[in-house]
Amino acid sequence: MEIKVVKQILEWNEDCSNEIKDTFEKKNIYMINVMGSPGAGKTSLIVNLINELRKYYKIAVIEGDIAGQIDAEKIKKMDIPVVQLNTDGACHIEAMSIKHILQYFNLDEIDVIIVENIGNLVCPAEFNIGEDIRVAILSIPEGDDKVEKYPLMFSTSEILVLNKYDMKSYFDFDDKKVESVARELNPNINIFRVSNKTKEGLNELVNALKNAIDKKIKK
Amino acid sequence: MHELSITEGIIKIVESEAKKHHFNKVNSIKLVVGELSGVFPQLIQEYFNIASRGTIAEGAELIIRRVEARMKCNECGNESIIERHRLRCKNCGSLNVRITAGKEFYVDSLEVD
Numbered sequence: 009m010e011i012k013v014v015k016q017i018l019e020w021n022e023d024c025s026n027e028i029k030d031t032f033e034k035k036n037i038y039m040i041n042v043m044g045s046p047g048a049g050k051t052s053l054i055v056n057l058i059n060e061l062r063k064y065y066k067i068a069v070i071e072g073d074i075a076g077q078i079d080a081e082k083i084k085k086m087d088i089p090v091v092q093l094n095t096d097g098a099c100h101i102e103a104m105s106i107k108h109i110l111q112y113f114n115l116d117e118i119d120v121i122i123v124e125n126i127g128n129l130v131c132p133a134e135f136n137i138g139e140d141i142r143v144a145i146l147s148i149p150e151g152d153d154k155v156e157k158y159p160l161m162f163s164t165s166e167i168l169v170l171n172k173y174d175m176k177s178y179f180d181f182d183d184k185k186v187e188s189v190a191r192e193l194n195p196n197i198n199i200f201r202v203s204n205k206t207k208e209g210l211n212e213l214v215n216a217l218k219n220a221i222d223k224k225i226k227k
Numbered sequence: 228m229h230e231l232s233i234t235e236g237i238i239k240i241v242e243s244e245a246k247k248h249h250f251n252k253v254n255s256i257k258l259v260v261g262e263l264s265g266v267f268p269q270l271i272q273e274y275f276n277i278a279s280r281g282t283i284a285e286g287a288e289l290i291i292r293r294v295e296a297r298m299k300c301n302e303c304g305n306e307s308i309i310e311r312h313r314l315r316c317k318n319c320g321s322l323n324v325r326i327t328a329g330k331e332f333y334v335d336s337l338e339v340d
């Protein structure tokens with residue numbers, strides 16, 4: 009006997025992601041999902057973003073890592089509420105994990121939650137986690153072919169940060185090519201050239217995020 | 228790890244159908260997987276065999292139908308397949324296109340006894 013089913017396989021993740029979205033809508037919270045390879049500069053960028061955005065918003069951070077507390081400790085030192093989410097080997101964060109972790113925050117005291125996803129260019133892109141915006145980081149030393157090789161990440165992100173721009177002269181990194189490939193995958197992508205070391209380019213990114221945040225949350 | 232959460236998702240769907248329809252054995256499960264879903268079907272069967280042990284889905288064969296990615300141009304109306312995720316109209320070159328197929332990832336039907 010044949011039974012017709014037609015059910016989305018990742019439906020539970022979508023449902024859960026929508027539930028988080030509803031909660032954040034009510035609580036007036038904006039969520040930023042930061043994704044990129046191991047070592048691309050996710051934590052460095054988040055630290056720099058906190059320093060700017062905390063002038064305007066109450067920030068909290070969820071640090072995703074397969075193991076360890078290293079990144080969370082860096083954020084804690086800045087006196088920012090942070091919870092480390094260890095995935096015990098899993099290569100991405102799912103919405104369910106975010107939902108479970110929200111109880112550790114006082115949501116009435118938060119305007120913006122920044123999530124550092126697992127260092128991985130592949131499957132974090134397949135899982136919505138209730139975010140309002142996706143920021144993909146590609147650092148210059150990783151090479152200018154990564155957008156081409158990992159299209160899903162870049163076709164689902166609103167913002168692409170080309171990080172470690174201070175190192176551009178040491179690498180054959182064709183940023184025009186990256187830009188044109190990224191635009192073909194994702195015509196509306198916003199691209200920023202940033203150094204989290206010299207802070208070059210950071211202002212433009214902060215302003216773009218501020219505009220996006222202010223569109224959603226009422227202060 | 229990621230394949231595991233997918234196979235668990237498939238098993239959950241089969242189990243919830245089993246509650247409704249009272250079958251004892253699942254011979255095959257038809258999946259529809261779009262090219263833009265990010266899922267690579269080659270390994271799913273093997274993970275499934277492991278994850279389904281002891282469940283009602285144990286022993287089922289996965290039959291996977293791939294759906295090619297397609298787009299339609301908002302400027303000239305041209306329809307074509309999407310190659311390598313490239314969203315540029317093949318007729319007029321516009322980037323103003325919408326994806327019409329390729330994101331599917333669902334259980335279509337079960338063959339049961």
Ligand SMILES: Nc1nc2c(ncn2[C@@H]2O[C@H](COP(=O)(O)OP(=O)(O)OP(=O)(O)O)[C@@H](O)[C@H]2O)c(=O)[nH]1
Pocket residue numbers: 044045046047048049050051052053079126127171172173174175202203204205206
């Ligand atoms: N030169 C230079 N170095 C940078 C820049 N951004 C980050 N780094 C360095 O790159 C290394 C990795 O940075 P992290 O911020 O830890 O990277 P991450 O993406 O959080 O890494 P994981 O959490 O391990 O995946 C550190 O040594 C940073 O100091 C940059 O813009 N320029």
Ligand SMILES: [Mg+2]
Pocket residue numbers: 050051052079124
């Ligand atoms: Mg980090």
Ligand SMILES: [Zn+2]
Pocket residue numbers: 098099100131132228229
């Ligand atoms: Zn994964």
Ligand SMILES: [Zn+2]
Pocket residue numbers: 300301302303304305316317318319320321
């Ligand atoms: Zn066209």
